[in-house]
């Protein structure tokens with residue numbers, strides 16, 4: 055085993071596992087011959103006018119021999135796995151589409167889903183798409199604040215959730231969501247739910263037919279709404295269309311190297327876009343079996359899943375890999391993973407050490423890839439047959455043009471950086487099929503993401519002489535914690551709701567495991583003094599409102615927060631001071647008392 059300093063800069067694939075020939079073996083040739091139209095034709099066949107994600111993902115496979123293949127294998131916390139075949143998934147999603155139709159849900163209306171990774175979540179998402187509704191999956195670790203905010207922005211008409219989540223997180227804020235006409239509750243213990251003002255999922259499903267004519271949606275019809283966070287303002291609803299499915303199909307093939315017969319495990323929750331694009335859509339498009347673990351991370355359990363389920367392709371995240379590394383190699387080596395063929399990771403920078411750890415401990419390196427909620431699918435990737443430069447995100451997907459630019463002042467033309475190794479903003483040529491089509495109701499914010507036909511990602515990166523991209527950092531203040539994007543503004547707003555808080559500034563503090571940890575700085579109103587009980591109270595208030603996934607882990611009192619002359623808290627300066635880094639340009643700083 056190499057020690058860090060001895061690792062070579064390139065991990066060569068010569069002699070790599072070739073039991074299954076990778077889909078992409080010659081990058082230049084695949085890139086040169088790639089055409090989105092050809093992929094579209096292959097997936098959609100001659101009926102190119104209508105495109106429905108759920109039809110292509112489920113119904114297309116349901117008839118015939120493939121119908122009996124397992125689409126999802128749900129692993130409960132304990133007890134037997136529940137297998138759902140493609141044919142059964144078709145029937146379940148038909149039933150749910152009929153449930154929505156019976157409730158009067160029309161094409162384009164919004165269906166929110168707030169559940170753990172239970173079968174009903176998958177039924178609701180795919181059934182909603184069949185109905186032609188716009189589906190928005192929410193992370194079940196959100197608190198009432200983020201839930202009500204997102205359903206409000208999205209004008210949710212239906213919410214599918216569980217009885218326990220409803221009682222804990224929704225009931226009290228239901229009045230804040232006037233558009234919500236129907237709440238459908240999944241029972242937690244199998245007995246029908248009977249909560250006033252709600253429907254029982256099981257009862258509605260039992261009364262619905264399992265035949266449904268899928269809504270003939272068009273490629274540009276809105277399909278999914280995924281919320282993401284910016285530096286300022288409310289969360290943004292990234293609009294995705296049915297035609298995005300073409301990217302999911304292409305990336306399933308080239309970036310994840312899915313082959314017929316694979317057992318695929320995407321560890322992301324569908325409350326985040328990775329868990330929808332790659333935890334639901336892409337594997338179904340390829341007719342493979344997906345493993346879904348209902349539980350949260352547990353090192354021993356995860357190794358046992360890899361081994362026992364004979365996972366062949368695994369898509370996970372750097373935080374999880376770092377937690378496995380922390381658990382020690384002995385745990386991994388207690389088991390064997392002969393079925394495993396390809397491992398990849400997304401969402402945050404993957405340390406070079408983690409790439410090598412995979413090679414040492416699992417026998418396979420980890421392949422980093424890069425994308426965003428806005429891109430809808432994988433855009434830059436390390437590929438099964440290509441050498442890896444550990445620390446690099448890889449090469450752009452065939453069909454995707456990437457570049458590094460300097461934005462310059464507003465109105466100035468973009469300057470394209472051609473020199474290798476020079477840092478700038480990562481941009482993508484607009485027009486790939488899964489590109490977001492808007493931020494819901496925020497035309498101006500969307501427009502600002504594009505210049506001269508390029509989408510500006512807001513990520514800083516550099517490209518080396520071989521065309522590999524290297525992540526440098528975010529150009530803004532958003533926080534990436536355990537792979538989840540967190541908007542500091544949303545956290546600050548909730549802290550400011552507390553009567554003791556005068557000002558709040560929230561930063562991501564580097565953390566060796568979760569990447570960044572949410573830390574809040576708070577100054578108090580007159581009449582309040584910093585104290586440990588008050589700190590605990592604020593932590594508790596934030597956790598109750600925001601949920602564990604978003605709430606700060608640390609709160610520090612300050613007599614005052616550094617602000618610009620226009621009164622905006624300078625998070626950048628709070629962060630520099632926290633980390634003992636140079637304070638940078640302070641010309642806009644309001645003199646501190």
Ligand code: PRX
Nearest residue numbers: 400401402403423424425426427513525539
């Ligand atoms: O900053 C980049 C980081 O995650 C951001 C996108 O977050 P989100 O919209 O939640 O993405 C969901 C789908 C992955 C990016 O702007 N990011 C993503 N992948 C990587 C990454 N940072 C470094 N390396 C990556 N591979």
